[in-house]
Amino acid sequence: MDSIILLLLILAAVMVPNIMIQRKQRRRLAEIHQMQEDLKIGDQVVTTAGLYGVVTGIEETRVELEIAPQVRTWWERLAVVRNVTNEELKSTASVDDTQPTVE
Template identity: 45%
Template sequence: MNLLLLILLLVVLILPTMMMQRRQRRELARIQQVQEDLVIGDHVVSNAGLHAVVRGIDDTTVELETSPSNISVWEKAAIVRNLSQDERESAQAQQVAQPVEEAPEAPLRSEQDPGEQPQR
């Protein structure tokens, strides 16, 4: 009985921790992918909340333009969201969600007037 309670207690304490670590790893992988996919002209958000346009990219730094002719250099690791990529993904999702128009179907025999001859 005591062994069962000990196992249950361990599961209750360890399982949520493992789930949180998994979620954090997934989020970190998403942010790293955003940083790798940056291109000049993307609208981005930094971890400090700065909204800017990417004007230059190096191995570890990016040049961000916050207003015309105001460029500052930031660590690439500070970029957490790519608004341009989010817009592209939502546009693609909308294109997929739009139904394709189908050609009108021929009426069924039951929908035709009884006096009409069937079309051949």
């Protein structure tokens, strides 16, 4: 009887962290998917390859990125992993304006 309880405790100790990690990963994937759906022309984004570009065109499964002046390439929408424009807006909104500035 004691060995069964010990076995159940060991299984719980192994499974609980795995379940928590899976939940966190699912939540992050859902956030990325929502960001990909919310892309709009003019957003500065980063792809899975680390390429920075500005969205200049959007189709159902592809986005056109301008990676240099007059250089445009098409990417799968799923390759976009970060919207730098939104991150900049969030970081500037969280800055406390009551702090005195140093000149």
